[in-house]
Amino acid sequence: MEYGDLALFAIGRSREFGAEVAAGLGIMLTPHEERSFDDGEHKMRPLHSVRGLDVYVLAPLHGDPQASPNDRLCRLLFFLGALRDAGAARVTAVVPYLCYARKDRKTKSRDPVTTRYVAAMFEAVGADRVVTVDVHNLAAFQNAFRVRTEHLEARPLFAARARALAGGNAITVVSPDPGGFHRAESLRDALAASGAAVELAVMGKHRSAGVVRSEAFVGEVEGRVAVIIDDLIATGTTLVRAAEACRRRGAAAIHAVATHGVFTVAAAEVLATPLLDSLTITDTVTADRLPPGPARQKMTVLGIAPLLARAITALHDGGSIVELLGE
DSSP states (O other): OOOTTEEEEEOGGGHHHHHHHHHHHTSOOOOEEEEEOTTSOEEEEESSOOTTOEEEEEOOOOOBTTBOHHHHHHHHHHHHHHHHHTTOSEEEEEESSOTTTTOOSOSSTTOOOHHHHHHHHHHHTTOOEEEEESOSOHHHHHHHOSSEEEEEOOHHHHHHHHHHHHTTSOEEEEESSGGGHHHHHHHHHHHHHTTOOEEEEEEOOEEETTEEEOOOEESOOTTSEEEEEEEEESSSHHHHHHHHHHHHTTOSEEEEEEEEEOOOTTHHHHTTOTTOSEEEEETTSOGGGSOSSHHHHTEEEEOOHHHHHHHHHHHHTTOOHHHHTTO
């Protein structure tokens, strides 16, 4: 395969991660310059011609002490615009974690629908496509963007991990809230296809003004290995509530898997609970957000770079993302 007409940039803190993706493509990262000015403004520019190239920009959009999601989003948008102005034939933003994806509808009067506003920004700077992994609400993501979108899933990684954790014992895949039912169902189907003895359970959740109240639990976990799946972990309270419900109902072991380890300050204490036997995330968000301690000790991080490399290959060659996901 020839990559003479493909360029991959990794901006911000994603250069090490980007190097893994580039290695999967058999190419080197394309060099670029990032400059910050004394007044807080910044600029980025490619240091290699991109005229006529198929360009991919890998960018983390989560916040950390170095930069807020707003900072990272603004830098990415400006760089996409600069690439378009420099004559790139096609510009694709690869954002493993898409900021503001959780605010996809109005839940209170005069609420913003921030996902839609972010989508409009990508369109405004001339992006041709946005690629992300396990968004909070797939339908809302797809409907918000007028540019092309591609949605990747960590499900194959989690299916392999769940089989290893279960060790041949019966599994129940648990959704910690009704909104994640289809995500849990998809993992259940992937496990069933591999011959695992697997069932599905879902827990009710009501959230108002940041307070979560969970009640109903539908499904069988007694004597089984419970695998709780979610798209992201912030404080971890949703997972722990689900784990507590599974423990009360006699689960033999309880494991949590989630794509994005966002981890707020409170997460280390919340996730240290013995209710969870293990915690598995991917590296869509830098794993160092969870400090050393009991929670970190039971955490496993799965690499997403090979999936991104295969996706970029498929997009560059006109291949199928659906086939990539095994659907």
